[in-house]
Amino acid sequence: MNTFADFGLEPKVLQAITELGFEEATPIQGKSIPIALTGRDMIGQAQTGTGKTAAFGLPLINRIPKDEDRIVALIMTPTRELAIQVAEEIGKLARFKGTRSLPIYGGQDIVRQIRALKKKPQIIIGTPGRLLDHINRKTIKLDDVKTVVLDEADEMLDMGFMEDIQSILKLVPEERQTMLFSATMPANIQKLAQQFLKNPEHVSVIPKQVSAPLIDQAYIEVHERQKFDALTRLLDMESPELAIVFGRTKRRVDELAEALQKRGYSADGLHGDLSQHQRDNVMRKFRDGSIDVLVATDVAARGLDVSGVSHVVNFDLPQDPESYVHRIGRTGRAGKEGAAWSFVTPREIDHLHFIERITRHKIARKPLPSIAEAIEGKQRITAERIIELVEAAELGEYKGMAIQLLEQYDSVNLLAAAFKLITGDKNDKANIELTPEEPIRVKRRNPDIRSSGRKPSGYGNRGGGSGGGGYRRDNREGGSREGGNRGGYGNKGGYNKEGGRDSYRSSSSSSDRKPRSNYNNGDRRPSKRNDNNSFDN
Numbered sequence: 001m002n003t004f005a006d007f008g009l010e011p012k013v014l015q016a017i018t019e020l021g022f023e024e025a026t027p028i029q030g031k032s033i034p035i036a037l038t039g040r041d042m043i044g045q046a047q048t049g050t051g052k053t054a055a056f057g058l059p060l061i062n063r064i065p066k067d068e069d070r071i072v073a074l075i076m077t078p079t080r081e082l083a084i085q086v087a088e089e090i091g092k093l094a095r096f097k098g099t100r101s102l103p104i105y106g107g108q109d110i111v112r113q114i115r116a117l118k119k120k121p122q123i124i125i126g127t128p129g130r131l132l133d134h135i136n137r138k139t140i141k142l143d144d145v146k147t148v149v150l151d152e153a154d155e156m157l158d159m160g161f162m163e164d165i166q167s168i169l170k171l172v173p174e175e176r177q178t179m180l181f182s183a184t185m186p187a188n189i190q191k192l193a194q195q196f197l198k199n200p201e202h203v204s205v206i207p208k209q210v211s212a213p214l215i216d217q218a219y220i221e222v223h224e225r226q227k228f229d230a231l232t233r234l235l236d237m238e239s240p241e242l243a244i245v246f247g248r249t250k251r252r253v254d255e256l257a258e259a260l261q262k263r264g265y266s267a268d269g270l271h272g273d274l275s276q277h278q279r280d281n282v283m284r285k286f287r288d289g290s291i292d293v294l295v296a297t298d299v300a301a302r303g304l305d306v307s308g309v310s311h312v313v314n315f316d317l318p319q320d321p322e323s324y325v326h327r328i329g330r331t332g333r334a335g336k337e338g339a340a341w342s343f344v345t346p347r348e349i350d351h352l353h354f355i356e357r358i359t360r361h362k363i364a365r366k367p368l369p370s371i372a373e374a375i376e377g378k379q380r381i382t383a384e385r386i387i388e389l390v391e392a393a394e395l396g397e398y399k400g401m402a403i404q405l406l407e408q409y410d411s412v413n414l415l416a417a418a419f420k421l422i423t424g425d426k427n428d429k430a431n432i433e434l435t436p437e438e439p440i441r442v443k444r445r446n447p448d449i450r451s452s453g454r455k456p457s458g459y460g461n462r463g464g465g466s467g468g469g470g471y472r473r474d475n476r477e478g479g480s481r482e483g484g485n486r487g488g489y490g491n492k493g494g495y496n497k498e499g500g501r502d503s504y505r506s507s508s509s510s511s512d513r514k515p516r517s518n519y520n521n522g523d524r525r526p527s528k529r530n531d532n533n534s535f536d537n
């Protein structure tokens with residue numbers, strides 16, 4: 001057990017930690033902070049929701065002199081939402097010391113960013129594409145950067161950011177500290193590490209299983225056409241505080257969010273084809289609880305920390321075990337419990353076993369909730385709300401009618417009728433038709449490649465020879481289908497108004513760099529880029 005005072009952090013940094021209510025350091029913080037404070041390169045791996053942001057953020061803030069007026073630290077994240085969130089957390093940790101930080105991401109007005117850059121931030125938190133834009137415009141200079149952090153390093157590689165990261169790091173002085181963090185460290189991270197890190201310290205607090213321990217994981221076997229009913233029954237039965245429902249494609253997310261709204265759920269969708277304004281809006285509504293179901297593509301899988309997310313539903317199974325780990329890791333964070341449910345079609349059972357094998361966690365099979373369970377769940381919630389109202393005792397103007405009715409009718413019948421009226425869904429008949437998704441197929445891969453090269457990675461280490469797994473992420477179907485279908489869904493539910501995939505370029509930047517197409521560059525991975533290119537740069 002580590003108290004923060006043991007690390008020799010400055011009083012003003014400690015004050016911020018106290019203010020945030022952090023009592024003791026998490027294991028990854030306990031191991032990383034002393035190393036990071038020395039300025040050594042490091043790779044940090046720990047389960048989702050265990051405080052990796054502060055693990056790199058605190059030493060970073062601690063090491064920056066107060067009167068520094070140059071950019072001395074750079075944090076890169078794979079998504080805009082994550083850049084915003086990390087910047088907020090860094091801002092909180094730096095509050096008393098006064099270290100200045102600034103998020104820089106695509107989709108935001110570049111002129112506004114340039115103005116903010118004039119205020120001499122010391123830490124920049126950004127997505128690679130927009131960072132490069134600023135570098136090319138000479139509005140960001142990296143000559144004085146002493147520390148670089150790649151948050152979700154493996155994801156940035158997977159999204160095809162390698163080239164961008166290379167270009168950016170070339171401009172950072174060799175004499176620097178570089179740190180990589182993620183909950184998952186597939187083997188290809190070695191490539192990045194070898195290229196950019198010097199004799200890094202590997203810090204891993206991954207025990208046997210890579211997914212966070214406080215998440216209750218289950219799966220329900222359903223046919224594609226049953227999924228929507230299964231979801232609504234689950235939502236009714238479990239009544240999540242907040243839930244994130246992951247769909248495989250943007251089209252899926254649009255259709256599902258719209259269908260849930262039709263059925264009266266307070267839901268909205270998030271994916272990379274929305275304008276930044278729409279994305280910000282959805283995230284804000286979800287964070288403040290004005291919607292309680294966020295339907296999202298993998299754009300929301302990494303790093304997002306929203307307190308109150310009690311449930312994650314994989315409406316569609318993800319292709320990669322990593323994605324599974326990160327998606328379900330949006331719940332069960334910072335010592336809280338959470339539930340993760342995955343819908344698995346009969347043809348995907350093998351894929352589920354593959355995920356179980358790689359994540360080393362058996363996922364319990366649960367039956368499809370029955371209509372009776374769903375109704376009971378809804379009634380339970382309604383009853384709780386009624387009791388709350390009764391206890392609040394502010395029912396003055398409703399009492400007259402209640403008294404009148406009770407004189408004529410039986411009280412049980414009256415209450416039952418009220419329940420029926422409240423919970424019986426007039427919207428249940430709303431016609432819902434979702435475009436079916438193809439089942440995911442198992443892509444074999446060599447178990448060894450899961451290891452980060454040093455034990456224990458939480459993956460791999462199960463023997464198995466080398467070579468020839470044949471697993472290729474860019475074969476995954478989600479991406480191409482997302483792209484292929486986009487045109488047809490342009491005006492559903494008010495989404496996709498931006499139009500095509502390159503629109504982020506024109507709206508976010510006037511840089512002369514070529515738009516990143518997923519299809520014209522063999523180097524880029526088509527699958528995720530398809531969603532991510534518009535969410536990042």
Ligand SMILES: Nc1ncnc2c1ncn2[C@@H]1O[C@H](COP(=O)(O)OP(=O)(O)OP(=O)(O)O)[C@@H](O)[C@H]1O
Binds near residue numbers: 024026048
């Ligand atoms: N020492 C601590 N004590 C209590 N809460 C903490 C502590 N450190 C961080 N937290 C909180 O825990 C939550 C999760 O932290 P964070 O987002 O950094 O996790 P993470 O390890 O980066 O997860 P992911 O892999 O999903 O990105 C945040 O709300 C953060 O404020």
Ligand SMILES: [Mg+2]
Binds near residue numbers: 052053303
């Ligand atoms: Mg994180």
